[in-house]
Amino acid sequence: MVERRTLFGRLLPHLVLLAGVAVVAFPVYLAVVGSTHESAVIANGQMPLYPGAQAADTYYRTLFIGPGRTTREPVSGMLLNSFLMAMIIAVGKIAISILSAYAVVYFRFPLRMAAFWMIFVTLMLPVEVRIYPTYKVVADLGMLDSMAGLTLPLIASATATLLFRQFFMTVPDELVEASKIDGAGPFRFFKDTLLPLSRTNMAALFVILFIYGWNQYLWPLLITTRDDMQTIVIGIKKMIVTSDALTEWQIVMATAVLAMLPPVLVVVLMQKLFVRGLVETEK
Amino acid sequence: MASVTLTDVRKVYHGGVEAVRGVSFDVADGSFCVLVGPSGCGKSTLLRMVAGLETISGGTVRIGDRVVNDIEPSERDIAMVFQNYALYPHMSVYDNMAYGLRNRGTPKAEIDQRVREAARILDVEPYLDRRPKALSGGQRQRVAMGRAIVRKPQVFLFDEPLSNLDAKLRVQMRVEIKRLQRALGVTSLYVTHDQVEAMTLSDLLVVMNGGRVEQIGTPTELYRRPATRFVAGFIGSPAMNFLAGRIENEGTVTIDGHRIALGTPARGMLPGAAVEVGLRPEDLQLANGGGAQLSMEVEFVEELGATRLLHGRSAGGAITVQVPAAETRSSGTLGLAIDPALVHLFDPADGRRAGMAG
Structure with a gap:
């Protein structure tokens, strides 16, 4: 592209990138450091930029005992809730949308396109827009404060359906026909050919959807009231007290760090599949 | 093994488009039938219906x-x-071939024996564990054939199987398909738009056009006695020349005043009636001395190595003549000698073979 760059010309991109990394990484660093000091050190307004010595104690308390003053729940329970919610949402969304995409692409039935467009239109109605009717329905079904109420309304997904539909349309018709001649019915074709071919797409979607589920804030805030149903994102919010009580910042920081870990792990572990699913067109 | 019989087969799509308009023919047990025609003629639709x-x-x-x-x-x-x-991209070559048999509940040992047998015949044994992605076009083609063979079917159906291969491989695979079909003796239907493939492979050649059968016969029959102008123009390479002419009497046609003798009398044609005179480039010869019945003005030459094609103009229209490489005359005005037995006449109104009985 650019030929014969000067020393400055070669350094500049690195400087820009380093600045970018610093902007993104510094708050994370601050959270990690904050979680290793005593609350008094943070509370006096001059938190040092080097790690303190309280890490083990803080993380033990955060995970298994709880801050005590504000919520009695230890963060390990919240982590489990969040993890279950994100898993159910991600797996549920993938299962529902791959099946509906399969129906829309491979079967001819009355109102097929009407069904497709109805799914498509729901893209314009995210949870926030339909939150009152959704809350009403979930409440009437007696699903408040339950994992079902937390996850079901978030599972129906137009985005994932569209993505699978687009992928299925690139699968050559001859594969369907070869399967027919090989004696594979609709279910066998789905299980033996379509699912294995969608593997990387599913992985990519799983990463995106897991993080989507993990980061849910508004819906869990509305639907859960019991402490033992709290997700970690809500938990952090509840730890920050605005009244005269002292916020235990080291525990808030530790919780924030813990809340970051599972999504990071998912991305790191599935990165290879994730990238392939987004760029590769296998056949 | 089994024969395939089509009786008045039709295909009408939603919206009334007729892709196949009543096709009947019979493919004898063990024979190789090729459906050939331009794209959109309904040949693939017909195969897919079978x-x-x-x-x-x-x-x-x-x-x-x-x-x-x-x-x-x-x-x-x-x-x-x-x-x-x-081929199923996520399955190994072995699984690709075995899949159909597994779905039918064939015992494992028999599947294994059949797949290995097919792999041996097709020379793909070293690749059984590979994915199709890791194979060349020719190897994939063999695996596709292997998948067909292991099923031991009554009928093989081929839908333009060689069109994705390069020219050299295509000729090689063509020979292999023919050899394999002979060895297995399985009735085969083969669709192609390539008339060379059609001529070389078929026992029975079906030329289709616009959803109808133009002519059915052996390749030699279709080459020697094309029933319509369409078949005449489609079968044979380079394509037949068509010159506008008139009937003079039962034994002669004229092209712009040039008289050409007919080997078979043009019965039932009125003197003065317009005809299209079909002359194959390979049937025309440069006249020596005074034997010329027609002359051509050479415009350009295509060199083919063993032969040479002279393109030019003649009375009645454009003309191509195939001459041996040893021929030295290749420019200017040349006289053409025509064998009366190799003159084809077509009715310009309906394109049918005209006049000549039998």
């Missing part, structure tokens, strides 16, 4: 003595080779 991938709008398709109109593709006892191979 396969069961398209519904049949009218008429019947029989495999052996069984009417298969309403039978699932997997129950028709056929195997199909697709143009883009349609």
